[in-house]
Amino acid sequence: MKRTHTFPAHLDQLTAISTLIKNAALTLPAADPDMFAYEIELAVHEACVNIIEHTNSDTITVETLTEATSIQITLIDQGVAFDPAVVPVPDLSIPQEGGYGLFLIHQLMDSTTYHTRDGKNYLILQKSIVQELCNGN
Amino acid sequence: MEINIFEKTLRMGVITLIGRVDAFSVAKLDEQFDALFNGGFSEFVVDLSAVEFLDSAGIARLVTLLKRARLAGGDVRLVWPKLETAQRILKLTKFDRVFQMMETAGEPIQLTVQAQ
Numbered sequence: 001m002k003r004t005h006t007f008p009a010h011l012d013q014l015t016a017i018s019t020l021i022k023n024a025a026l027t028l029p030a031a032d033p034d035m036f037a038y039e040i041e042l043a044v045h046e047a048c049v050n051i052i053e054h055t056n057s058d059t060i061t062v063e064t065l066t067e068a069t070s071i072q073i074t075l076i077d078q079g080v081a082f083d084p085a086v087v088p089v090p091d092l093s094i095p096q097e098g099g100y101g102l103f104l105i106h107q108l109m110d111s112t113t114y115h116t117r118d119g120k121n122y123l124i125l126q127k128s129i130v131q132e133l134c135n136g137n
Numbered sequence: 138m139e140i141n142i143f144e145k146t147l148r149m150g151v152i153t154l155i156g157r158v159d160a161f162s163v164a165k166l167d168e169q170f171d172a173l174f175n176g177g178f179s180e181f182v183v184d185l186s187a188v189e190f191l192d193s194a195g196i197a198r199l200v201t202l203l204k205r206a207r208l209a210g211g212d213v214r215l216v217w218p219k220l221e222t223a224q225r226i227l228k229l230t231k232f233d234r235v236f237q238m239m240e241t242a243g244e245p246i247q248l249t250v251q252a253q
Contacts, residue, residue, distance in 0.1 A: 011161040018190070038190075038222035045192055049160045092231040095200040100193040100230055107229050 006061045009052045009077065017048055017062060024064040025071055030129045040071060040127055043108040046101040047075050047123055055079025055121065070128040081116045148177060151242050153184040158195035166198050170205065179211025184242040185218045191226050203236065216242050 005020060007013040021044045022037045030036035044062075051060050057079030065072040090099045105112055111126045150173045156162075173181070181202060185191065203213045214237045218224050227233045 014159060014161050015157065035222055035225070038225065042190075042192065042226065045159065045190075049192070049194065053160070090230075095203065095232065095235045097197045097200045097204075098193070100196065104193060104226065104229060 002063065002065045004061060004063045006059050009055075009057045009060050009079075011049070011052055013060075014045060014048060017060070018045055020062060021045075021064065021073065024066055024073075025127075027066055028069065028071060028129050036127075036129065039108040040073070040125075043105045043125055043127075044073055044075070046104050047125065050101050051075065051077045051079065051121075051123075054082065057121075069130050070126060072124065072126045075123045075125070077121050078119060079121065081121050084112075084114050149180040149182060150178040151182045151184060153187065153242070155187040157190040158185075158188050158198075159190060159192040160194035163194050163198045170198075170202055174205060174209065179206050179209035181206055181211065181213045182216065182239070182242050183213060184216040185223070186216050186241070188218045188223050189220060191218065191223050193226070193230075196226060196230060196232055199232070199236070212237070214239055216240070 003024070007017055018041050022041045025037035025040045026033055028036065048060055051057055055077050057077035059078065061074075061076040063074040063076070065074075084102060087102045088099065090096055090103050105125065109125045109127050111124075113124045115122050152169065152173075154166075183199060183202070188195075199213065199215070206213050215227075215232075216239050218227075224233075227238075
C-alpha cells in the first residue's frame, strides 16, 4: 500500500510524521513490532530534522510503501541538496554535541539512497522484516 | 569530608524528563540547565525512565550538560529509559559507555550513604 502526505517543514510537525510512520510500520508482522516500528520512526525523524534544519525546504513529502515483508519511505524536499558521502562518521569514543543523525539512519535502516531530480531531493529508506530476522534482532 | 559529601548530595540535581525528548522539545532544557548551573549545581542525574522517544538532538543536549558539569568539577549520570525502544539510541551511539548508567534515580544517594 502506498500513501503520500505532505507536511510543512517545521519541527512542530515531527510528532505527526512519527505517528504516520509508526502506524505504517506496525502493519508489518515483525518479530518485535514495537522495536521494528521505533527504529523506522527514529530514522525518518532524524532525516526530517536534517531536512528542516539544513535544506530550507518549505515542505516535506512523505511517501510510505508497505509490502508483505518490507517498508520503504521516501522523503522529498525542494531545498538545498547535500552529499551524504561527505558527512563524517562520528567517533563514538568521544561524545559529540551533534553529527549523529545520518549515522543513526544508516544503523537503523537496511538501505538508504539519496538523489536529486528536477529540483527535488529524494531520500529513500528501506527496511525489511526478513533482514530483521537474518540479523537476529 | 563528610560535609563535602553531604554538600555534594544536596547539590545533586535530578532532572526528570518525560515523554518525547527531541529536536522540537529540547530548547526547553537549556533554560533549566542554565538555572541549575547558576544555582551552583555541577552533579546531575538525568532520569530518562519515563522517556518514550529520544533523538540525536536529545542526546546532544546530554553531552552539553556533561561537558558543562565536568568543567565545573562535576559529572552526569543517566537513568535508563524503561522502554527498550527508547534505550536503542543510547546503545547505538555507545552513550551507555560514556555516561554512568543507573536503573533508578535513587541510586546516587544510596551510594553516598555507603561511602560515608
